[in-house]
Amino acid sequence: MSRISAERWHKCLKLSFKNTVVSFSTRFLYMRPCFISLLIFTNITMNTNIISNTPWRPRDKQKLPKGDWVTWLILAGRGFGKTRTGAENIMNLILSDNYKNIALIGKTIKEAEQIMLDGISGLFSTSAFQAYKNSLLERCAKRNPKEHNNKKNNIGYRREKNKIIFDNGSVIYIFGGDRPNSLRGYQFDLVWIDEFAKFKHPEELWDQVMFCLRIGNDPKCIITTTPKPLKILKQIADYPDTHLITGSTFENVGNLSKRFITIIENNYKNTHLGRQELYGELLFEKERPLWKRENIRYNKIDMSLIDHVVIGVDPAVTTSNNSDETGIVVAGLGLNRKIYVIDDLSGKYTGTEWAKKVIRASIDYNANYVVVETNNGGDLVAENLRSIDSNLPIRKVHAVKGKIARAEPVSILYETDRVFHFSQFCELEKQMCNMAYDDDESVKSPDRVDALVWAVSELRNIGYNSQQYRMTII
Numbered sequence: 001m002s003r004i005s006a007e008r009w010h011k012c013l014k015l016s017f018k019n020t021v022v023s024f025s026t027r028f029l030y031m032r033p034c035f036i037s038l039l040i041f042t043n044i045t046m047n048t049n050i051i052s053n054t055p056w057r058p059r060d061k062q063k064l065p066k067g068d069w070v071t072w073l074i075l076a077g078r079g080f081g082k083t084r085t086g087a088e089n090i091m092n093l094i095l096s097d098n099y100k101n102i103a104l105i106g107k108t109i110k111e112a113e114q115i116m117l118d119g120i121s122g123l124f125s126t127s128a129f130q131a132y133k134n135s136l137l138e139r140c141a142k143r144n145p146k147e148h149n150n151k152k153n154n155i156g157y158r159r160e161k162n163k164i165i166f167d168n169g170s171v172i173y174i175f176g177g178d179r180p181n182s183l184r185g186y187q188f189d190l191v192w193i194d195e196f197a198k199f200k201h202p203e204e205l206w207d208q209v210m211f212c213l214r215i216g217n218d219p220k221c222i223i224t225t226t227p228k229p230l231k232i233l234k235q236i237a238d239y240p241d242t243h244l245i246t247g248s249t250f251e252n253v254g255n256l257s258k259r260f261i262t263i264i265e266n267n268y269k270n271t272h273l274g275r276q277e278l279y280g281e282l283l284f285e286k287e288r289p290l291w292k293r294e295n296i297r298y299n300k301i302d303m304s305l306i307d308h309v310v311i312g313v314d315p316a317v318t319t320s321n322n323s324d325e326t327g328i329v330v331a332g333l334g335l336n337r338k339i340y341v342i343d344d345l346s347g348k349y350t351g352t353e354w355a356k357k358v359i360r361a362s363i364d365y366n367a368n369y370v371v372v373e374t375n376n377g378g379d380l381v382a383e384n385l386r387s388i389d390s391n392l393p394i395r396k397v398h399a400v401k402g403k404i405a406r407a408e409p410v411s412i413l414y415e416t417d418r419v420f421h422f423s424q425f426c427e428l429e430k431q432m433c434n435m436a437y438d439d440d441e442s443v444k445s446p447d448r449v450d451a452l453v454w455a456v457s458e459l460r461n462i463g464y465n466s467q468q469y470r471m472t473i474i
Contacts, residue, residue, distance in 0.1 A: 056088050056127040059252075061245050064089050069243040070213075070220060073236055075227045076247035076280040079256050082224035083194060084121040089222060090192045091128035094170045099190040101171060101215060103183070105205070106194050108176040109162060116194050117164070117174070132156060136167075180204040189216025197228035206232055227282040234282060249278045271298075271424065283433075290404070290411040291432040299420040301340065306332035308462060309342070309367040310395075312455030313358055314447045315381050316348070326354040327451030329428070330365050333459045338418055341456070344425040346448045351384050359389045369393035371454045397454060404437060407449065410456045419456060428452065 062085040065072055076082050093099045104123075106112030117123050136156045157166045164172040175182055177199035191209055199205055213219045227233060237244050253261055268274035275281045283293070314327035328345040342365060345357055358370055372381045374396045382394050399406055413419045421429075431446035 056084065058085070058088065061085075061247050061251070062088075064092070065243040065245075067243070068241070070241040071236060071239065072220070072222045072243045072245070074222070074224045074245045074247070075233075075237070075282060076224075076245070076251075077249035077278040078226060079249045079252055079260070080247045080280065081121070081252050081255065082226070083115060083119065084126070086192050086194060086222050086224040087116065087121060087123045088126045088128055090190070091123055091126045091132075093190055093220070094166065094172075095128060095132055095168070097168055097170075098218070099216065099220075100169055101173075101186075101188045102190040102192070103173050103175055103186065103188045103209075103212065104192050104194075105175045105177055105209070107198055107200075108178050109174055110176075112174050112176065112194070116192070123172075177201070177205045180208045183208040183212050186212050187215050188212050189219045191221040193221065193223045194225070196223050196225040197230055197233060198225075202230055203232045206236070226277060227280055228276065229283050237282065246280050248280055275424075275426065288437040289433050290407050290435045290437065291414060291429075293429070293433055295411075295414045296429055296432070297414075297417065297420050298423065299340070300422040301334060303332075303365070305335050306340065306342075307335050308333040308459065309365050310455050310458050311358055311361055311365075311367050311370045312451035312453070312458070313354075313370055313372050313381065314450035314454070315351075315354060315372075315384075316447065323348060325447045327447035327449070328354065328358055328361065329448065329451040329455050330361055330367070331452070331455040331459055332365075333462060338420060339413065339456055339459050341419065341421045341425070341428075341452065343422070344428045344448060344452075346428070346451065352388075355384050355388050358385060359392060362389075362392060369395045371395050371397055371458045373450075373454060374398045395458065397458070403450070404435075406457070407435060407453050409460070410453050413456065413460065 059081075061074075062081060074080075074082050074085060090102065090104075094102060104112050104116050106116055115122060119125065123129060133156055140155060157164055159165075162174045164174075166172075173186060173188075177193070177196070178201070180201050181204075183205075191213055193205075193209070196202060196205075209221060213221055223236070225233075236242055249256070249264065250261075264274070264278060268278055276283055309330065309332040312327070312329045312331065316324040316326045318324075325346050326349050328347075329341065330343040330345065332340050332342050334340055343361065345361055347354075347357075349357060361367065362370060370385065370392060372385075372394060375398060382396065385392050385394060410419070425448075428448040431449045432452070435446065435449055
């Protein structure tokens with residue numbers, strides 16, 4: 001084969017392979033979006049800045065806490081440096097000679113070995129272990145050069161099945177969270193649990209850890225995990241002897257791929273998944289919530305496609321530091337008859353501040369009118385707005401049902417895909433998902449949700465007279 005024909009053949013082969021990969025990737029992107037996101041999270045984060053021999057320069061949140069604590073719970077986003085934090089601190093505690101019986105617990109024994117021990121952020125890659133190993137090698141080289149060459153790879157410890165034995169007498173036992181009862185019979189003074197939130201039996205595992213953490217002068221447990229809405233995780237976080245640290249992916253951008261940061265900002269930053277996986281938020285829903293997070297959907301359309309805009313207002317009664325927020329929610333009815341939550345401008349304001357905020361929003365969004373409740377000082381609310389803009393259209397509404405009964409029809413609109421949010425409104429959505437059918441009616445409902453309910457209910461009622469509210473336009 002001539003050199004030219006060989007080059008052509010090689011070029012064709014590369015092109016064919018490239019097209020095959022692109023075709024497969026394109027199809028797979030649509031078929032398996034969850035798997036694609038997993039690939040993004042686990043592979044693109046790799047960066048030369050976190051190679052094991054790089055000296056560890058911990059941020060304040062990564063340093064071993066001072067004070068009297070039993071559990072150090074680190075709830076943080078992907079790429080925060082949780083595993084490195086756990087590994088470095090565990091290794092330092094081992095080398096302090098104060099901890100001799102240590103348990104390392106991963107989802108499985110295999111994961112514990114691959115991530116917590118041998119991984120790029122694992123125990124054997126820590127700065128603490130490398131410094132310990134180098135000091136032993138130097139002493140060994142001075143004493144016996146031949147022995148130094150033989151011990152380069154495992155000096156300072158020996159490895160047995162599911163066990164690491166250090167020369168200072170400390171022993172690490174390796175466990176899998178998939179077998180909680182395998183901890184029975186053991187006792188420890190130090191435990192490290194990694195990615196606890198993905199364990200199959202987290203409650204059973206935690207019970208066994210508590211029973212086993214029973215020796216030494218200061219037994220400790222370190223948990224490093226991206227949070228999930230688990231009751232046991234909330235319980236641990238609320239223990240008086242727990243030191244809780246939270247953190248986001250973006251606190252560690254210097255050690256992460258720039259492409260990774262770009263991708264997650266574009267695709268996950270303003271999503272429920274992003275709040276959990278990037279910002280490390282522990283997101284809970286009540287047992288009988290009016291709104292479920294999966295029913296809150298996002299779709300931003302052009303304002304020219306919005307037919308009618310209203311602003312729901314639920315003002316705070318007082319203006320002190322302990323006052324409630326003033327709920328201000330802008331919503332619109334689309335030409336497609338869908339309802340869109342356009343903006344949440346709620347916050348703590350004085351009477352003049354929130355009035356100016358509402359009037360500014362009515363101009364910015366070309367609102368048809370403002371909806372105010374007259375049950376508790378609604379006339380004063382209208383007067384406050386009119387004192388700044390005498391021409392502002394205001395619609396008064398009077399509630400004759402309780403807050404749950406008022407909110408339920410709106411929550412049903414969300415379930416039936418008739419309400420969409422222009423973007424993620426974190427505080428509003430948190431209040432929505434914390435509102436449940438079993439809530440005490442005597443407790444004041446959340447301000448942002450009240451404003452939302454009035455705005456969405458008004459848009460729902462356009463075109464017919466509601467039997468639930470008596471409405472007057474002024």
